[in-house]
Amino acid sequence: MDTEVEHIYASDLMSDVLAFGKPHSLLLTGLATRQSIISAHMAEFVGVVLLRGKVPKDGAEKFAREHRLVLLSTNLDMYDACVRIHAIRKRQRATPPAKPVEQSKEEILLSREFSIQGGDFANAGMVSTEVKSILKKIGLDPLLIRRVAISTYEGEMNVVMHARRGQATLRVTPQMIEVIIEDEGKGIPDVELAMQEGFTTATEEMRALGFGSGMGLPNIKNNSDEMEIESEVGQGTTLRMRFFIK
């Protein structure tokens, strides 16, 4: 998984990471426990580099995979690793990359990622609950939050019901809230048909729990300002929803 690293934070003290680490940092640490991965996740880091050839311990690897954190290992010690990264940065500064104009125009106030596990009905709805509480903290209009919450819930449920796993991305700019839900799963053969009210491919078991009444996608359409679905059968589906802040 490729991802942009914005900062580097080198420390073995996890409370320092939580206190001073900036989002989208990469953590350099000699601590190979699960706790350092959890701390990196809490601080919204992109990943962790284990120094001095350390091997991840007590489920560190599993946690990193589940939360889509980059987990790397190197034989370098902290000093050498820092020096090497400094050298890369010097080279980059010499030739600054041309930034696309559009990207700099759109100011991202908040960006968060969540993973969704297919088939995990017990935790269904937890991601959208988290999204709702984040938006509430920002202090957005309750009716707007409600529309985002409902749409995200339906998107999350689709992953739980029909995919192996998925990822939800919440992005807030001054103009809009964007929720993107990507999954690895069976995909939708006929999107137009899937958009029809009452159309469902849910199993009897799912329906007995009250899921899969064929109202999910129509609910998203009714609650979002813009909605796009891209799907490839056997690969997965990407759902993009946008909600404009007036």
Added chain:
Amino acid sequence: MTVKELIENMGLKPLSQFDDREITGVFVSDMLSDVMAGAQSGNLWVTVQTHKSIVPAANLVDVSAIIISSGKEVPRETIELATKHNIAILWSELPTFELVGKLYSLGLATG
């Protein structure tokens, strides 16, 4: 009418811990997407579904309380999650039809 007044009026059994609030109306469904589409903020939600996922659903559409009808047993994890999110779960032995009839006679309506 508030949730606590309703509990006294109808003899409902509160299962979770919650803050009292005003009831705006009633919505009855066992399909979660139906609730997402139709329930209004502050509505009572009457259902026989008892699994944990009813709590996030109730939280997202901002219902004032979930009423479990027909004496369905509610798992402890559902109750714990409801308390965590300040969602009222009320319990009744009455079948949905009778329960809804009583709510109606109290002057509660859809919406």
